[in-house]
Every structure is written in structure tokens, then in C-alpha cells.
Amino acid sequence: MSKKVLVLGEVRDGELRNVSYEAIAAAKEIAAGGEIVAVLCGEGMSNHGQTLLHYGADRVVLAEHALLNEYSTDGYVQALLQVIDQEKPEGLVLGHTALGKDMSPRLAARLESGLISDVTSLEKVGEEVIFTRPIYSGKAFEKKVIQDGLIFVTIRPNNIPPLELDESRSGDVSTLSVDVKDLRTIIKDVVRKASTGVDLSEAKIIVAGGRGVKSTDGFKPLQELADVLGAAVGASRGACDADYCDYSLQIGQTGKVVTPDLYIACGISGAIQHLAGMSNSKVIVAINKDPEASIFSVADYGIVGDLFDVVPLLTEEFKNVLV
Ligand code: FAD
Numbered sequence: 472m473s474k475k476v477l478v479l480g481e482v483r484d485g486e487l488r489n490v491s492y493e494a495i496a497a498a499k500e501i502a503a504g505g506e507i508v509a510v511l512c513g514e515g516m517s518n519h520g521q522t523l524l525h526y527g528a529d530r531v532v533l534a535e536h537a538l539l540n541e542y543s544t545d546g547y548v549q550a551l552l553q554v555i556d557q558e559k560p561e562g563l564v565l566g567h568t569a570l571g572k573d574m575s576p577r578l579a580a581r582l583e584s585g586l587i588s589d590v591t592s593l594e595k596v597g598e599e600v601i602f603t604r605p606i607y608s609g610k611a612f613e614k615k616v617i618q619d620g621l622i623f624v625t626i627r628p629n630n631i632p633p634l635e636l637d638e639s640r641s642g643d644v645s646t647l648s649v650d651v652k653d654l655r656t657i658i659k660d661v662v663r664k665a666s667t668g669v670d671l672s673e674a675k676i677i678v679a680g681g682r683g684v685k686s687t688d689g690f691k692p693l694q695e696l697a698d699v700l701g702a703a704v705g706a707s708r709g710a711c712d713a714d715y716c717d718y719s720l721q722i723g724q725t726g727k728v729v730t731p732d733l734y735i736a737c738g739i740s741g742a743i744q745h746l747a748g749m750s751n752s753k754v755i756v757a758i759n760k761d762p763e764a765s766i767f768s769v770a771d772y773g774i775v776g777d778l779f780d781v782v783p784l785l786t787e788e789f790k791n792v793l794v
Contacts, residue, residue, distance in 0.1 A: 472598065473505035474622070476562035477555065480511045480523050480531075481570055487519050489673050490566030490626065492526040492633035497626050499527060499634070500593050501562040501600050508532060510554050512539040512547055520644040527634040531644040532558070538651045541658035542570055548577050550649045555582065557647060560621070567625040568672065575625050584621040591630040591730075591751065608724050608747030628673050629730040630751075664719060671720065674703035676733045679722055679749070682709035683738015683759065683778055690716055692782040693737055699789045705729065705749075707739045723748035735785075737778040741766030758782065 476498040480491040491509070498507045509528035511519055513535070520531035534550040547570075555563070563578075565571040567589045579586040590602045591612070602615050602624055617623075671677065678697040680690050690704065697704045705727070706720040722729055724747040734752035739745060741757070741764055749755070750769050757770035758778045767773040774781050 473503050474501060474561035475506045475508065475558065476502040476564060476622075477558060477560040478507060478509045478523075478528065478563075479551065479565045479571070480509050480516075480519060481566055481568060482511065482513065482516065482519060487522055488566065488568065488628075489633065490568055490571075490628040491523065493628065493631045494564040494566055494626055495523065495527045496633050497590070497593060497624070497631050498562060498564045500595060501564070501622055501624075503595070503598075505561075506530065508558055508560065510534055510551065512536075512542075512550050514540055517644055524642045524644070525636050525638050525640050527637075527640065528642065530642045533644065533646045534649045535646055536649050536651045538654060539649070541661060543654055543656050543658060544574050544577060545654045545656065546651050547574050548581060549651050551578060552581055553649045554647060562622040563624075565625045567627045571625045575623070579623055582621060582623070584623050585617055587615050587617065587624045589728075590624045590626045593624075593631070605751070608743070609728075609750055610747075627728065627730065629675075664717070669697075669701065669703035671703045671705055671722070672727050672729060674729070674731050676700045676702035676735075677705045677722075677729055677731045677749075677752075678702050678735045678737065679705035679707065679720075679739060680710050680715070680737050680778075681707035681739030681745075682713055682715075684710060684715055685738075687715050689738075689779075692779065692786065696735070696782050696786045696789070699786055699793060700733075702731075702733075702735075707742075707745050709739070709742075736766050736770070737782055739766055740764050741769065 478494045481488040506529045509523040509531045592603045705722045706716045711718045711721045724744040728748045730751045732753045735756045737758045755770045756772045757766040758774045762775045
């Protein structure tokens with residue numbers, strides 16, 4: 472039976488996040504021919520609405536209110552509840568991002584619905600959609616179905632391929648003036664850390680450094696390799712604890728969970744807590760001078776050597792091929 476499915480489009484720093492397109496692709500599976508309605512919160516979002524149509528949404532609702540220009544749990548939950556009340560969807564898909572992780576449990580509680588979080592893939596078996604999600608820090612996967620009520624899921628970025636961009640796709644973009652009030656948190660100012668470019672959680676390629684980089688300067692060759700590859704730089708907690716880099720780069724159980732196409736681990740031993748954040752990467756390359764390092768047990772390609780010799784060689788080779 473076809474279903475109407477709502478998708479939240481996520482905008483950060485004025486840009487739509489890729490996970491919004493991936494959510495539309497996931498919603499298509501759930502909808503089984505039904506309608507996909509994308510929702511955008513905040514003012515001045517109509518251009519983004521068009522982009523969501525090009526990525527496969529059938530219709531877009533702009534939930535407008537000045538208090539939604541910056542994310543707050545209260546504000547977004549209030550807005551989405553009003554859109555849900557208007558649209559009465561049978562499915563709801565959000566990204567398993569900082570925003571999605573923050574608001575989805577509250578939304579599920581308000582809707583008295585279940586929630587399957589951190590979905591990495593989904594498959595149709597007859598009428599049912601089976602969702603796969605990692606458990607035990609990625610050491611095992613469970614498969615779940617929702618048999619009754621709203622099909623509410625959050626999807627892990629970089630796992631469900633988006634539909635092809637098709638600029639000929641069109642659809643209705645309507646505005647809903649939502650009522651947002653009694654916010655317990657008012658965002659007065661957002662102070663951003665200087666970013667080195669590519670967003671870690673959505674990066675297709677990550678060059679990560681561990682305690683083996685030995686200093687802040689030791690990250691420089693990794694950054695050079697990342698620049699040539701258009702990659703993001705990440706780190707183990709060992710490197711963060713040693714103050715070689717900022718904690719915002721930490722990957723792992725207590726850091727970011729990433730699933731890039733290519734993960735290059737440099738001077739990282741491969742502790743279980745680190746693997747929890749990156750072992751689902753599609754291709755893993757490990758560079759470590761200890762041939763017994765655990766990182767090699769998850770690596771597709773292992774290079775036993777000193778990262779300060781190997782990384783610059785890789786950078787030179789990639790420069791020849793790519794630049
Ligand atoms: P090390 O284990 O010290 O490894 C350094 C590696 O570099 C070694 O294998 C060494 O052979 C290699 N090396 C040294 N010099 C060179 C060189 N010149 N060239 C090549 N290789 C070299 N860790 C995380 O990463 N993320 C988490 O989210 C996380 N969460 C945690 C949560 C808890 C509750 C706990 C208890 C721990 C957590 N940890 C986490 C820490 C984790 O257990 C490890 O301590 C940490 O991952 C080790 O970091 P590392 O591999 O960089 O350092």
C-alpha cells in the first residue's frame with residue numbers, strides 16, 4: 472500500500488546537507504509509490520525547496536517563522552508537529568545528524584510513535600520495509616520493521632544513495648506559517664569554529680591521524696594529502712587527548728561516526744572505540760609502522776611504514792594523477 476512520507480530537509484550554513492537527498496531516497500522506498508513531502512524550516516528557503524524537488528520530493532512545505540532560522544529543539548519540534556498535523560503522513564525520515572539525533576526522540580514521544588534510529592540500509596520484502604541499523608558500536612547489525620503506526624526513522628549520512636539530480640522534476644512549494652512560542656532556549660549568536668573545509672560527517676574521503684602523528688605539526692602532511700584528495704581530516708581520540716588537534720575531529724564511539732568511501736588511517740592503532748566510528752567505511756587504508764596494529768584487521772589495504780615517509784609519497788602520486 473502506498474504511503475505519504477515526510478522528509479526533513481536540513482540546511483546548515485545556508486547549504487542543504489546531502490543527507491536531505493538521501494532521506495528522500497529512503498522515503499521513496501517507504502512510500503512505495505506514495506507522495507514524498509519535504510519540509511524546510513526557517514525563512515527564505517524556497518530555493519532549497521526547488522533543489523529538494525530536483526532530488527525526488529513530490530511537494531515541499533516551507534515551515535516559516537523567524538525563530539526557526541536557527542535550530543532549536545523546541546522550535547523545530549513545534550513546527551514539525553504542525554506540519555505533521557496538516558499532512559498526516561504515514562512515514563517520517565530525518566538524518567541521523569546532530570539535529571536529527573537531538574530532536575527525533577522528543578518528536579517520537581510527542582507523536583507517541585516508535586522510532587528506528589541510525590538506519591544504514593533498508594530493503595523491501597513484500598509490503599514490509601526492513602531497516603538495518605548497527606548495534607554494539609557497529610560490531611553487529613539488527614534488522615527491524617515497524618508493523619503499526621508511523622514509520623519514523625533517522626538515517627545515517629552517507630549510507631543510502633540519493634536519487635540522481637533531475638532539474639526537470641517539479642512540484643508544488645507551499646508555505647505554512649507555523650506558530651512557534653515559549654521557546655526555552657533562544658539562540659542569540661552562533662560562534663563557529665574556523666573550519667578546514669570538508670564536513671567530516673558527510674565527507675567521501677577522510678584522512679585521519681592518531682597519536683602516531685606526534686604533534687600538531689604532524690597533521691600537516693595529512694592536511695596536504697586531504698587537500699589533494701578533496702578530503703576531510705579526522706583524528707583518533709589519542710590524537711585529540713594529546714592536544715594535537717581539536718576534539719571536533721574525533722572519530723569513534725565517543726566522537727563522530729563516519730562512513731566515507733575511503734578512510735585513510737595514519738598512525739592509529741585501531742582501538743575498538745575508534746573502529747566503532749569508522750569500520751563501516753567502504754575502503755579502509757591503514758598506515759602504521761607496527762605490523763601487528765589492530766587497525767590492519769579492518770583495513771582493505773595496509774601499508775607498514777612510517778607515516779611521515781608514506782603520506783608525502785601518496786600526496787605526490789595523487790597530485791600526478793589528480794591535479
Ligand atoms: P595509540 O593507540 O597510541 O596508537 C598510535 C599508533 O601509531 C600505534 O599503532 C603506532 O604503531 C603508530 N605509530 C606511531 N608512530 C608512527 C609513525 N611515525 N608512522 C606510522 N605509525 C606510527 N578512541 C577513539 O579514537 N575514538 C573514540 O571515540 C574513543 N572513545 C573512547 C571511549 C572510551 C569510553 C574509552 C575508554 C576510550 C575511547 N577511545 C576512543 C580511546 C581508545 O581506546 C584509544 O586509546 C585511542 O583510539 C588510541 O588512539 P591512537 O590509535 O591514536 O593511539
